Amino acid sequence: MAALIDGAFAEVLEAHRDVCNQRVAEAIRAVPDFDVDRWRADLLGVVAPIVDEVDQAGHGFTALVAMTLFDVTVDLHRQGRCTDVIRQGWTALLPALAEPLAFDPPGVVARLTNALSNMEATPGGRPGEWIDRLDRVIAAGAPIDEVWRAGQVAAWRCGAAGYRPGALAVASTLSPAVLRAALGATPTDLPRLLADPWFDPSADPGSASVGTTDTSAVPASVRVGGFRGFGGPFVAPPVLSVEDDIVVADDGAERWFVLADAFGTALVRAGPRPGTAMATAPGTGTAAASGPAGLGPPPAALAGMAEITSWVARPGALVATSALSHVVTFVRTGP
């Protein structure tokens, strides 16, 4: 016999029985493959414990929290988006956010769920690490608005490289304890973080991968992209240019913004070229001058790459492409 929901959540469901039944009926009608059993399991295994913890925290509004979670669970299942990452994030973080959750259930649940979903969808994103960092932020006693800002910084720290500029701007508004939890940095690290994308200030000596302020733990080179046939974005070896201080890779079919730093990489589809000519044609074997590097043969640091088609100098790295590869290579050159 299936386990039953009990406790505070059961009381709320009983009091709102008609409304709950109608919403589920609508969902089943709208989405014929709505998995009722899976949804029910989430209600029992994920939502009910959260509601009980919120109830025990004593801030009130248990019914409002419960109905919000109920509605969002139905909605996520209707969209087929109730993933293990969301379950893990809700279980780990919502009880810790009991007070702000009680006062703004839709806002807290929506923001947290959307962030988890975005972290999971980000190529190279590390949602599990993001959940851990946010847990530490909450434990540091941050008020809810600071938690959200810290979440943005932590998202960058956990692989969403496209957020770097915005996250660095937000990081300066965090208290030292929250900054340490979200980023593993102190306020004095921020200027260097701004200047050197390859600086990792994580202050956890016990960590094997990012345990020191020494950037030697960061890989010497990072490869971004790949052939579309193998799951990457490029149909042909791309060629680089720089627009508004961002590296752009063009494979002849599409253009992509390319970012990489100590914490992750990002490829974002760019719009049409804004009227400027290509620095060089792909595959010609001639190195193109772009960005601040100026004209001339590729630097010695790129000597190991064959048939370079384009290269640009960026803070802390040289970025290059080759006629023999569908990736964009970042080669670290030091601060």
Next chain:
Amino acid sequence: MATRRPETHVPAAPTLPPPAGRAHAAVFDVAELYQGPVAVAAPVDAVPLDEKLRQAYFWIVNQAIISTHYDIEYQQGPSPWFGFGDAKTVVGLPSGQSYSSFVLLPLLTFATRRRCLFVGGPGRGKTASAVLMGVLAGYSVRDVRRAMQHGHPQMTIADLLGSPLPADLLKAESTDDIRIGWRSWLSMRVRIVDEYNRIPTRTQSALLTVLGDNYAEMYDQILECPEAAWFLTANDDGGGGTYPVIEALRDRIDVVVQALAFNSRFLSELVDRVEQGYRPEEVVPPQIVFTPDELDRMHDAILAVTLPPIVRRRLEFFASQFEFFEPAAVQLEYMTKDTARLAGVDLHLLATAETGRDRLADVGTQTSNGLSVRSLQTLIVYAKALAFFRGQTVVGLEDLRQVLPFVLHDKLSPDLDAPFFEADGNQPLRVDRIGWIRRLFDLSCAEYDRLDLDHDDPVAVMLAEFRVGLNGTTEAEARARLERIERLLSTWSAGRKLYGPLYDDILVLKYLHQRYTNYLAWLRWQR
């Protein structure tokens, strides 16, 4: 099995994507971390009101009312068209975002607090559409249904407005002492009258007071009603139990919307609704419900939309075509169709006296009346509303062209004996009122272009000169202006046939002449 979209899904913004590309800086907005599959409760004004109105439109047209008709067509670039049948019926595929009049016009009425009449056969969704508008205003379905007034032949004024309190009637020594138990629907911001052509004539007069002047009166007691959007329905007269609608009440209707036929290919939607007992008015998403404050602000924002001079001039030219009727009088000011109507004389009897004008080219011959001030004001409001709905701050010519047929549907009466309707291909326009009015406007715009009035309009120049004001105008300048007016009239009188636009211009010149003459007399008196 195909997955259907959930009924409570509100279309995601932007519902009218801007043509320009996304700003580069927005690509890496860290705030997007918290946007995703779950809607964050938006703070007040996070969604602009025009976007909210569009979301409401698309929810209704995609989830609530099964309307497959995109009869309000906008083009954004080339659009293919095809001819069908022996009559080569033209079917165009609009290249811009287009709309269903049956949903859009009631929504614009809701936003502008005007009066909309739904017409069409029974069971076509007229009442259901009106109820949806009530729900969008924040009322519960139950309240909307209970407040709806159902026309019937025994309906009295008391049924419509309310009754005096019986105790007061007994005790009162004057009418001032009588309190009225007013009906609650009078204080609502959306008022629905179902089958208004089944209300007896006497009660129609009471309805007219509320609908036209926004107050109710009984036993000398006055109830001032708040501004509201009105939705009235009418079945065809062949069903019986109907009364002629008094002209004053009919004239207060701002826009007429026809319930178009149901497309049988969407029968599966009806099957689902029957099986599930689904009623769209009961599942309206809260995100598209408007608060009273939002309604007020939206109304103000609509009125603030600019009607640019180049659009206004075309409307002026169009409106000037219809009133003039030379055989109706000997004095210029009375040469109108209204003069003939008031005299009870058939226009056709008088029209035989006309000579010289091209009755096929003159669009004024196609109508038996002109446009009233009220209808012109309504036209301006709806054009602004449509521009607002499309996210514009300025009314475009196409916005005006699209709303014009629905606003003038019952305001402009066709003269079915006019030669225009005998011409090849024009016979259906005797019946297709929307098509006919749109064709009228197109013909008027073509004539406007032929006369090059955007560049050669001496009356507009003189009017602009006058509107600056007379303060500081010298006697010499006033005389010079008088001379220019007289010279222009002399030129026109030499060769031009007298059509509607010229008639209006002559009256304006006469008006200006009179104003300058009075001003000269004042200047001389001052000396």
